[in-house]
Amino acid sequence: MARFLLRRFASVVFVLWAMTVLVFAIVHILPGSVAHMILGEYATAAAIAALEEKLGLNDPLPVQYWRWFSGLLRGDFGLSITMERPAGPVIMEALGRSAVLAGVSIVLVAILGIWAGIHSAVHKGSASDQALTLGQYFFIAVPEFFWCILVILFFAVWLGWLPATGYTPIADGGLLGWAKHLVLPVSTLVLGLIAHVSRLVRSSMLEAIESRYVLAARAKGLPERIVLRRHALPNALLPAITVLAVDVGILIGGIVVVESVFAYPGLGRMLIYAIDNQDLPLMMGGMIVVTAVYALANLAADILYAVLNPRIRVGGTAA
Amino acid sequence: MAEPLLDIAGLSLAYDTARGAVRALDGVSLAIPRGGAMGLVGESGSGKSSVVLALLGLLGKEATVTADRMSFAGEDLRAAAARLRGARIGTVFQDPAAALNPALRIGAQVAEPLVQHRGLSPRAALARAVELLAEMGIPRPAAVAQAYPHQLSGGMKQRAVIATALACEPELLLLDEPTTALDVTVEAQILDLLEKLRAERGVSMLLVSHNLGIVDRLCDELTVLYAGRVAEAGRTADLLDAPRHPYTRGLLAALPRIDRGRIARLAPIPGSLPDLTQPDPGCNFRPRCPFAAAGCAAPQALRHGDARAVACHRAEAVRDLPWPQPEPVATTRAPPGASLLEAQDLARSFSLDSGFAGMFRRRAEVRAVDGVSLTLRRGEVIGLVGESGCGKSTLGRLVLRLIAADRGRIGFDGEEVPPKPPDAFRRRAQIVFQNPDTSLNPRQTVDQALRRPMERFGLARGAAATAEVERLLALVRLTPAYRTRYPHQMSGGEKQRIGIARALASRPDLLVCDEAVSALDVSVQAAVLNLLGDLRDTLGVAYLFISHDIGVVAHVADRIAVMYRGAIVEEGAAAQVLSPPYHPYTQALLSAVPVVGARGRAAARMRLAGDVFAAPAERGCRFAHRCPAKLGAICEDQAPPVQVPAPGHRIACHIPAAELARAPAALAAAE
Numbered sequence: 001m002a003r004f005l006l007r008r009f010a011s012v013v014f015v016l017w018a019m020t021v022l023v024f025a026i027v028h029i030l031p032g033s034v035a036h037m038i039l040g041e042y043a044t045a046a047a048i049a050a051l052e053e054k055l056g057l058n059d060p061l062p063v064q065y066w067r068w069f070s071g072l073l074r075g076d077f078g079l080s081i082t083m084e085r086p087a088g089p090v091i092m093e094a095l096g097r098s099a100v101l102a103g104v105s106i107v108l109v110a111i112l113g114i115w116a117g118i119h120s121a122v123h124k125g126s127a128s129d130q131a132l133t134l135g136q137y138f139f140i141a142v143p144e145f146f147w148c149i150l151v152i153l154f155f156a157v158w159l160g161w162l163p164a165t166g167y168t169p170i171a172d173g174g175l176l177g178w179a180k181h182l183v184l185p186v187s188t189l190v191l192g193l194i195a196h197v198s199r200l201v202r203s204s205m206l207e208a209i210e211s212r213y214v215l216a217a218r219a220k221g222l223p224e225r226i227v228l229r230r231h232a233l234p235n236a237l238l239p240a241i242t243v244l245a246v247d248v249g250i251l252i253g254g255i256v257v258v259e260s261v262f263a264y265p266g267l268g269r270m271l272i273y274a275i276d277n278q279d280l281p282l283m284m285g286g287m288i289v290v291t292a293v294y295a296l297a298n299l300a301a302d303i304l305y306a307v308l309n310p311r312i313r314v315g316g317t318a319a
Numbered sequence: 320m321a322e323p324l325l326d327i328a329g330l331s332l333a334y335d336t337a338r339g340a341v342r343a344l345d346g347v348s349l350a351i352p353r354g355g356a357m358g359l360v361g362e363s364g365s366g367k368s369s370v371v372l373a374l375l376g377l378l379g380k381e382a383t384v385t386a387d388r389m390s391f392a393g394e395d396l397r398a399a400a401a402r403l404r405g406a407r408i409g410t411v412f413q414d415p416a417a418a419l420n421p422a423l424r425i426g427a428q429v430a431e432p433l434v435q436h437r438g439l440s441p442r443a444a445l446a447r448a449v450e451l452l453a454e455m456g457i458p459r460p461a462a463v464a465q466a467y468p469h470q471l472s473g474g475m476k477q478r479a480v481i482a483t484a485l486a487c488e489p490e491l492l493l494l495d496e497p498t499t500a501l502d503v504t505v506e507a508q509i510l511d512l513l514e515k516l517r518a519e520r521g522v523s524m525l526l527v528s529h530n531l532g533i534v535d536r537l538c539d540e541l542t543v544l545y546a547g548r549v550a551e552a553g554r555t556a557d558l559l560d561a562p563r564h565p566y567t568r569g570l571l572a573a574l575p576r577i578d579r580g581r582i583a584r585l586a587p588i589p590g591s592l593p594d595l596t597q598p599d600p601g602c603n604f605r606p607r608c609p610f611a612a613a614g615c616a617a618p619q620a621l622r623h624g625d626a627r628a629v630a631c632h633r634a635e636a637v638r639d640l641p642w643p644q645p646e647p648v649a650t651t652r653a654p655p656g657a658s659l660l661e662a663q664d665l666a667r668s669f670s671l672d673s674g675f676a677g678m679f680r681r682r683a684e685v686r687a688v689d690g691v692s693l694t695l696r697r698g699e700v701i702g703l704v705g706e707s708g709c710g711k712s713t714l715g716r717l718v719l720r721l722i723a724a725d726r727g728r729i730g731f732d733g734e735e736v737p738p739k740p741p742d743a744f745r746r747r748a749q750i751v752f753q754n755p756d757t758s759l760n761p762r763q764t765v766d767q768a769l770r771r772p773m774e775r776f777g778l779a780r781g782a783a784a785t786a787e788v789e790r791l792l793a794l795v796r797l798t799p800a801y802r803t804r805y806p807h808q809m810s811g812g813e814k815q816r817i818g819i820a821r822a823l824a825s826r827p828d829l830l831v832c833d834e835a836v837s838a839l840d841v842s843v844q845a846a847v848l849n850l851l852g853d854l855r856d857t858l859g860v861a862y863l864f865i866s867h868d869i870g871v872v873a874h875v876a877d878r879i880a881v882m883y884r885g886a887i888v889e890e891g892a893a894a895q896v897l898s899p900p901y902h903p904y905t906q907a908l909l910s911a912v913p914v915v916g917a918r919g920r921a922a923a924r925m926r927l928a929g930d931v932f933a934a935p936a937e938r939g940c941r942f943a944h945r946c947p948a949k950l951g952a953i954c955e956d957q958a959p960p961v962q963v964p965a966p967g968h969r970i971a972c973h974i975p976a977a978e979l980a981r982a983p984a985a986l987a988a989a990e
Contacts, residue, residue, distance in 0.1 A: 212413075212414065212417035212418045213417065216412055216418040216420075217420070218375075218377050219375055219377060219405060219493075220405035220435065221436060222405070222432075226435075231423070234422040234423075235422050310469070
């Protein structure tokens, strides 16, 4: 087990390092002068040269990379060009707000997705299973930006129940005000993912229910609810862990879209801002943070999977 | 006579499917007295497992059960099954690896019925579970109770399943193919255990099996099912000695029997199971019956005679007519010719440290094949036997260069075969795999699958290839209509015949048959074995025939090689290997085989403890750790010498051949 953890952790470290190279390369190998992009097309040559000198753009690329990378190791993301303050705190603040959005979403996805999947599998072929299945395909098929617009029109514009955009810290608007701003972004984020997770849980639960060990459990004379809870469920949930980790990736993609539409000041919106304004340190830092979140989510899923699966956790033979 | 414990009459079962209602059971009746043991036999599709599920009330919603009577100890099973199962009716399903929950500890699974039905506290139930495991002959039961299923060998798992079934001291044990997934040596251990449980606890048994030898060992009475109906029922010994229903007679004629040794040909039952969506009101075996006549179209009632019931109105009339024996294709068989395959000192190890699970274990290596030499002549059949894990499949793949060898040389028809063999070798040396479900491409029609090797090796193309495909289909007794079928449109037996036809498409000189008939019912198996024999006789094809079924090997093989942990421990002509002197391992293997008509063979029985995966032997004889005839330290310290008691017969053992020759004949049935 220790070997496994070590190996997985090493691979996460490698992925993160490889990502720094990739992010750096994408930003610096693209054609065009960075200083020129920042200063606009009417900049004087002298201004550009001065800015290039200031940003260290005249140094060889490996030197520039090392300057940035060693900064990252110290927790220094560099200076945001447009805001003229350290990028690190800006990123972390945005990350915190996105984490609330993502955290609430993934918890909802896990609970509702798993519940719906189990319900469909146990009542296979029933009217509720068919209704859920239809709904699941519908929500998987329709993209989230479409929902964004629809729910804004319906709940914010037409009914006026919820704010369409923005964010209120708990300190300002209280718990209710804070939560109100979360409802619409979260619900558009989770619809597709709940559908995705519940499809998977349904099939893995069905597989467990049709397995021979569940038949054997029934032949022992156990009541159906114990058969399902003790025998079928633990085996059916293992694949759900892996798919939830994959869904974290999808969620991050969704957050970029949803934060833009709802003007929610999180990491996704910050990235869009950084890209629009050529704020390279902010952009690179944001991308690294997103990669780290995704890699760590997968690491956590792998560890959880190993802990919950006795075939991996407990090796060797007993007799 | 006292009221039977289990009394079933007129049990019928229909499944709703897209094709219409499938009548899986049709008026099945059987009764088991207290303490009695009833065998329920039949080929796949006979409905024997459905009987078990119907008794337990565990058929799905698609099933409709009707019965005149379904009583267990005076209670109506239709109403009481949910209350009785687990408590008074214990069940053991096929394949313990699938029947145990991989996520729960063994102890918890054994204890569960005690908590449920006896109201024991989980702690008390667990303590009782440990006792039960000990009673089932499991060493270190406390440790096993804490283990997960994947940590146990197959035999230990099945003991744990039996312990679970017996936890609440049921009066009836339902055994659904309890040893089918196990090795013959482990099967013998489990059968001993069941025999002991019956003698000591007086538990009644319903044993569902396709294996007549097992039923013969354990059961007093026998019911033969064919396509959902009872064909014949009676006392086991009488019924197997003198079967009366044509189906039972056919079943026994098709069975390769180790005690009968090599007979020219088996008698397959022609045709296949009837369509159960349109049950035949008359005798449903009629289309396949060699004795069918007028009057067979009328409904057949079970005719009860002296302790025998037969569903055939002509049973008496055809009693003295022999079962038709198929004519061999070639009347004479050429003796094996020149050497075809020469393998020298082949070896291959596998690291256990590969894959995800391997990361958690200590690095370990398994020497699957450890210095094996083998010579196969043209037109010769070598049978390769041994328990699972002994390396026989690896050896089969090594000689074809399908997997890389660590060392060793292979000569084919006088030429050295390099590690990356040329096309000519691939064309001439082919393989038939065990499982036709996974070895046929589900997206290819039969035509595509058979045509491919011909085109690949430039043998035939276009119309010529089509003609060749039809010739191959005829060879494996299938009509040209099968050309357009996909694998899912065929039965297991048909698919396996396509697998054989595909291997033959390139006109090979050597076929490795890796458990090629293991998945088949005996009636189809007989047809396939006859086909393989014909090809050997007419085309001179040589076979390396790998099988765990020693009866089949005894039937087909000219020579037999017995493998244990990567090495051949005994090799010789079939008759030499099947009679003393034996290697102790051969003797154990042979005496473990449940043979029809071998009642009271117990005297000659030799049992092995543990399984093939037990602690490795670094030096000395690789069988020493399990050998019941072990001499002492010499067996553990020194590699055994190869003795040659007769020309061509080689035994690797420290015990002098003269002493080995005094072993009782393991196969002789006590008359």
